Amino acid sequence: MAPEYRTPNKSERPYGWRARIGLIVPSPNTVTETEFWRMAPEGVSVHTTRLLYRADKVDDPLTDMEQFLPQALEELNSLEVDVVAYACTASALKTPHEETQAHVAKGLDRPAVTTMGSVLKAFQALGVTKIAVGSPYPDDVNEAERKYFESQGLTVTADQGVILFEAQKRLKYMNLVTEEDVENLVDRIDSPEAEAIFLSCGDMATLGIVDKLEKRHGKPVVTSVQATFWGTLRATGIDDRIDGCGRLLAEH
Numbered sequence: 001m002a003p004e005y006r007t008p009n010k011s012e013r014p015y016g017w018r019a020r021i022g023l024i025v026p027s028p029n030t031v032t033e034t035e036f037w038r039m040a041p042e043g044v045s046v047h048t049t050r051l052l053y054r055a056d057k058v059d060d061p062l063t064d065m066e067q068f069l070p071q072a073l074e075e076l077n078s079l080e081v082d083v084v085a086y087a088c089t090a091s092a093l094k095t096p097h098e099e100t101q102a103h104v105a106k107g108l109d110r111p112a113v114t115t116m117g118s119v120l121k122a123f124q125a126l127g128v129t130k131i132a133v134g135s136p137y138p139d140d141v142n143e144a145e146r147k148y149f150e151s152q153g154l155t156v157t158a159d160q161g162v163i164l165f166e167a168q169k170r171l172k173y174m175n176l177v178t179e180e181d182v183e184n185l186v187d188r189i190d191s192p193e194a195e196a197i198f199l200s201c202g203d204m205a206t207l208g209i210v211d212k213l214e215k216r217h218g219k220p221v222v223t224s225v226q227a228t229f230w231g232t233l234r235a236t237g238i239d240d241r242i243d244g245c246g247r248l249l250a251e252h
Contacts, residue, residue, distance in 0.1 A: 016045030019236040022081030024072050025088065025202065026053040026065060030175045032087045032202040035225045039249065041240045049075045055170040062094045073107040084112045085232040087202045089224045090171060092116035093144045111235040115202060115224050118231030120152060122222045123196065125252040132194035133159040134185040136174040136204050145200060158189040174203040182206055183213065190217050199223040210246040220247045
C-alpha cells in the first residue's frame, strides 16, 4: 500500500520540494543516476534503487532481475516519491514497456515512466520517424531493438554497437564506453536519411556530448537517459526547458 500522497511543499522538503523522483536501475548501472542529477533543475531530487543484475549466474538476467522489483517499489514507497522511472532500455525487448509501466504505477500509486516509453514519446515530440541507432550492445540485441522500433512504425536507417569488452555481450561494462567512442560511433551510423540519432543504453555516458553531436550532425540526438529524464520530469508537470542536454529538453 502506497503512503497517502501529499502535494510537495518547500517548507517540508529542503530537497525535492518541486518533485522527488524515484529511479530504478539495473544494479551495475553507474550512468543513469549521475546524468539524472546533472539534468535536474532546482527543487528536483533523485532517489535510486537497484535491481540485482546477475549476468554471470543466470541465462536471462534481464528477466531475472524483475523478481527484485517488489522490493525496489517498497523502498521507493518508504520515501514518498512523486514519480518513478524504470530505467532499462533493453528490458522492453523482454517485457513490453507498457506492462512494466502499469505494474510500477500500480505498485506505487504514482505516475510511472519507462525508458522505452519515453524514447518513443521523444521521437513523437521531435516529429521524427527515421532514426540511426548506436549502442554498446552486441549484434543480437541491436537486431531485436531494430525489429522493435520497426514494429512501432519507425524506420531504422542504421544500427551498430561498439563492443570493447567481451562482457558487453552479457550486457555488462557498458559504462566503460567513452564519449570519444560514442562520437566515433555516431560518425559511422549517421546519414542524410536519418532524421535523428538515438543512443541506446542507460549505462553509456552521453550527456556531455549531446549538444556537440547535434551541432556536428545537424539533427536531434536522443539518448536513453536524457529521454527517460525528460519523460519523468514532464510526468510531474514540471515543464522547465533545460539547456545543454539536447533539443528534446531545450524545446519540448
